[in-house]
Amino acid sequence: MTQRRAAWTAVPLALFTIGALALSGCSGSNAASPGDDADSILLERPAGSTNDKKVYDDVLAACEETTGVTIETQDVPYDGYLAKVLQQVSSKTMPDVLMLDNGDLPQIASSGALAPLSDFDIAVDGYADGVIEASSYDGDLYAVQPVANTIALFVNTDMLAAAGIDVPTTWDELKTAAAALSGDGRYGMAFSATATEEGTFQFLPFFWSNGGDETDIATEAGAEALQLWVDLVDSGSASESVLTWTQADVNDQFVAGDTAMMVNGPWQFPSLDEAGVPYEVVSLPAPQDGDEIISPLGGEVWTIPQTGNEAKMAAAASVVECLGSDESQMALASGRDLVPTNTELVDQFIAENPKMAGFAEQVPGLRARTAQLGADYTAASEGIYTAIQTALTGGADPLTALQQSAPNK
Template sequence: MRTRRKLLTAAAALTVVPLALAGCSGSGAGGSSGGDPKTITILDYYNNEPDKGLVQELLDQCAADLGLTIERESVPGKDLIQKVLQRASSKTLPDVLMLDNPDVQEIAASGALAPLSDFDVDTSGYIDGIIEAATYEGEVYGLAPAVNTLGLFYNVDILEAAGIEPPTTWAELKEAAAALTVGDQYGMAFSAIATYEGTWQFLPFMWTNGGEETDLQTPENAEALQLWVDLVNDGSASQSVINWSQGDVKDQFAAGKAAMMINGPWNIPALNETDVNWATVQVPVNEEGQTPVAPLGGEVWTVPQTGDAEKQANAAEFVQCMGSDEIALQAAETRFTVPTRADVIPEFTEKVPTMAAFAEQVVNARSRTGQLGEEWPTQATVIYNAIQLALTGKATPDEAFEQAAEG
């Protein structure tokens, strides 16, 4: 998602990671370091490899370019927001803070972040979805070098052997999934778990069909949910999808137990270590001519309100560097994400053609908080509860959203 606050594991303990720059020490990392304005602290949740090391390379590059020394702290994803709120209350915020994009508006609303316009940071040239995600009450609060979204992975060998083309519409998806369901192999896999992951995976179908989170009890949303119900009820997808995380879905696909799956590019490194001959297309649409619309995942780099004007100015330069073309391209290539700088995307897809479908999807991807802001988590919960009700037969797709809202 990768909605990272919910997806990243919390196995690693709190770690302080000083970067390899002259004079850098780990002491005080995570809180504004005071003293030398050329030393800035950074807080993020990339506490697991390979992301931890890959992001460190990006941070090192910007620090070197700007002549800054940085002290970095990486915490488990589930702990970041609580730590941010605690440090805001104790006035020990870091100089640079990374946030999962759906969390930006919540933290900006608390007054903990400085708008980038205070530092004349140029926020033009980025895809609309990421700017929307980083905007609160008309002000942009952060930049992201690269982002992710969802697509349809398919097993090339299985589809070719069956004489089936990758589906582009729901009708084709249902037909292909049914034909590819043989023995212990399902045609289709997706995550319908009762967490934000389930909502995240459903959004491409809901949004592409014209459904909106502002009014869940609509025919468009019910029709999208009916698609998932049909796939499970006719046996084309396992009933276990209600318990599968996106990692579980990837495991099913990698083991040859699913011919197609909805998932994100963060799984590509793991898939490349298997014998699966895979490829991707955009998420199928209900009717030909519709534009596939998927949710936007990824992280935003922000400047907290620390009360130190000189440090904040340096932190803003650092954030601008993190959003630069060079960093965007490097981040996208090394981490299987998509640059947020629109003019960099063509160069990226030429270099990494396996990411072409995700790059197409990202251009029209939407921020989850774009319409509801801080209220998004409430509706996201209603959505995944409605999915659970429908897939377990406790409500029809027409009734599920209303029942979930009442529950």
């Protein structure tokens, strides 16, 4: 497997609309692909951490052995990655295999840039329903998602024990526990409420679990969920800085001992373990005892662009299929602290990775963010994180904030 790095110039997303992409078309030769050899393909992905790269490179090397296809990788800086992909769609210079965030798939699929997996008879038996939904657009399956992530509640076990606090399982218990754990420069609770998809991603479990619906964000159910976050900040149980904290910033606060609980994902395990933080991962609190927790499905998907080179597309399909194999899923999940998306692997994975149980058990019920709205999810997400910002800064009450920022209000 060979490696090629590129520093692409980010192109403003405003320059590329779905309509323009559709008009440009996606057939023709693949200018980015390494030569005309059908057994050599170009795989494009956003640059990740050193560990992620090593784990994926090992899996890709195994897929080279399995498929007989030589894989050349091209790592593009994460910032501006989607803009670069949109530029490639417009200029008809797509790679042979393309990684996307599952939330971005509808936008690219709706342009006609991707080939449906049915063209290549790629099987996805056993995949969780939410994974299939996140990998589909307009009734067609366009991607394979080998591993997934979601979020849960991390608690500092020493802090809770010292305060005599049980792990909260409901919203009322969360507010009580967070208040009791706050003081002396420490906050009881931390989350990311930043004005990006990251803020929406963190809010969705509270929103969905209370009956919120992204097709109509301005409802009493959604407002009640947002009121919970407002109450935590207004009471001093959460810092006002949550408005700008990314999930990485939230983790930094937890590692430093400046918050006793946080909403975050399994990608934080390495830093927590290295710092020696005493922690436990549990399900996020429910609105009321017994309510179902609905969490968002995160992670990347692998797609086959419409390059016009049928032989290379067939080779690319064999690589994508290999990435979704049981062996690849287990290797990627174990190596990257993520979870396999084939529900038949969950029990084995938990047995081998017990610290991931709190996340792996959620896989069958994870919800795809784009399942209901497809490419229009982006507008709903923007409406949600805009309302969060407005409500947490006191600009409006939660329901009014959601009404003001709702798409097509």
